[in-house]
Amino acid sequence: MIKIGITGGIGSGKSTISDMLRKKGFSIIDADIVAREVLKIYPEILQKVKEQFGKEFFNEKGELKRKEFGNYIFAVEERRKKYENIIMPFIIEYIFINLDKFKEEGKQVCFVDAATLIENNLHKHMDVNILVWVDSKTQIERVKNRDHLTEEQVIDRISSQMPLEDKKKVCDFIIDNSKTLEYTEKELYRALREIGKKYRGVECLKL
Numbered sequence: 041m042i043k044i045g046i047t048g049g050i051g052s053g054k055s056t057i058s059d060m061l062r063k064k065g066f067s068i069i070d071a072d073i074v075a076r077e078v079l080k081i082y083p084e085i086l087q088k089v090k091e092q093f094g095k096e097f098f099n100e101k102g103e104l105k106r107k108e109f110g111n112y113i114f115a116v117e118e119r120r121k122k123y124e125n126i127i128m129p130f131i132i133e134y135i136f137i138n139l140d141k142f143k144e145e146g147k148q149v150c151f152v153d154a155a156t157l158i159e160n161n162l163h164k165h166m167d168v169n170i171l172v173w174v175d176s177k178t179q180i181e182r183v184k185n186r187d188h189l190t191e192e193q194v195i196d197r198i199s200s201q202m203p204l205e206d207k208k209k210v211c212d213f214i215i216d217n218s219k220t221l222e223y224t225e226k227e228l229y230r231a232l233r234e235i236g237k238k239y240r241g242v243e244c245l246k247l
């Protein structure tokens with residue numbers, strides 16, 4: 041099974057590309073969904089959160105007060121990192137479990153959509169890595185509109201991430217998502233066909 045990583049920055053268009061792939065019937069592991077699933081699967085995550093952040097983020101039933109906790113950790117970089125250190129090993133483990141599952145099911149290709157694919161070294165486990173790139177002016181505009189944030193807030197979020205120009209250096213394909221969706225879709229198929237040339241027996245890449 042060919043493992044293809046899809047990465048980018050905030051609002052660069054990873055979900056947009058993943059949706060296009062889903063429509064074509066491809067299997068996708070979405071790291072954002074995995075990040076929610078692991079909380080249910082591994083109770084030790086919330087146990088560690090309780091130990092390191094305090095009981096006040098849990099209700100009487102012992103459930104995490106998601107919104108309150110989210111606001112608390114995303115307000116300060118250090119807190120977010122502390123939470124990521126707790127949860128990330130479980131996210132990575134569960135991504136690999138899902139990859140194994142798809143392989144056992146006989147899938148020829150599986151995509152992993154993860155904003156921090158490179159930061160967490162997951163790109164090294166992929167056969168091919170695709171960067172969803174967007175110019176910074178378009179990126180700021182799209183995130184401002186999508187998340188109803190000010191320009192300053194968007195710039196803060198973008199600067200807290202690894203620059204797209206650095207991600208470019210370690211990816212095999214760059215999809216320019218600064219233009220229309222039709223253009224992006226063409227770019228995506230072009231990349232898939234190129235990958236298909238390398239893995240000749242893979243029928244689903246013959247688009």
Ligand code: ATP
Binds near residue numbers: 056218
């Ligand atoms: P995040 O990691 O922040 O969740 P993302 O990389 O998954 O973001 P998307 O949610 O796919 O990015 O795209 C960001 C916003 O830009 C969305 O509102 C989406 O509809 C819009 N968008 C994406 N690509 C295009 C495009 N080519 N033309 C116009 N709008 C686009």
